[in-house]
Amino acid sequence: MRLKSTLDQWITLQEIDKAGSIQAAALALNKSHTTLIYSIKKLETQFDVQLLEVKGRRAILTNHAKSLLRRAKTMIDQAKDLEEMSLQLSVGMESEIIIAMDHLCDPTLVYQPMKTFLKTNTRSSIQVKETSLTKTTEMVTKEDADIAIITLPVTNYSAEAFSLTTMVPVVSLDHPLASQKHISMSDLTLYSQIVIRDLGANESSSQTKNVGWLKANQRITVDNFDHAFRAIEQGLGFCRLPEHILNQRGNSALKVIKLELNEKYQVPLHITLPKGSQTGPAAKSFYDILLSHATNRI
Incomplete structure (x- = not known):
């Protein structure tokens, strides 16, 4: 016509x-x-x-x-x-940006700056992929992401400080550990521990990473902190959760337990551009905005 x-x-x-x-x-x-x-x-x-x-x-x-x-x-x-x-x-503006975000990162630290980015760039779609352990490293070394928020810097990839995540041990109010005033690490071995699966490697692979204390006699392994939170609510065991998850969801049904010499620890998070000088202008612009917010926060 x-x-x-x-x-x-x-x-x-x-x-x-x-x-x-x-x-x-x-x-x-x-x-x-x-x-x-x-x-x-x-x-x-x-x-x-x-x-x-x-x-x-x-x-x-x-x-x-x-x-x-x-x-x-x-x-x-x-x-x-x-x-x-x-x-x-x-001029090389990407139609899509891929962001790899380690599961320890508070998502609001990405989504708040994203609002600023989208005000001036309405053409580039954004994919946010949650990663953990081996998967976090893979997204950087394979350059599968334009921007990556990682824990420890990856060898031969430059990185900037982004944030700190505080990890605390948590149980449900009806869990036996909730009523104990003094808890040692050896006490934990008697109860089920909820742990997060390494999303980047097969369970049978020698590449699988484990982090933190893992000496409980029984483990319940889940894919992410959302499942872990729900499992804790059901009284299935204890787990270390990022403090921001407790603050955002409310922890009236959960209790942070006090462990001798191991009550809480902090995990530093960093931001990197896996593609380095090959990073597109849209991703670089978003990276600068993320880094600017991080600088104001740290």
């Missing part, structure tokens, strides 16, 4: 409506007064609809023209978006 009208004609009509006169619209569009009149007259002929009426010195859109322009506005906006996206792609 061949269209009767052109995008330029609808933009002309829109500008006349906005400027209030053909002369003012001609100046805004850098076109002659005659050119605009010819464009609108041709549009009226093509659709057999009157689009403009003159009242005094002003050119006013008819009701029919306003109805048509409301529909055309979406088309005009989409055309502008298309041109802006094409421009961004021509």
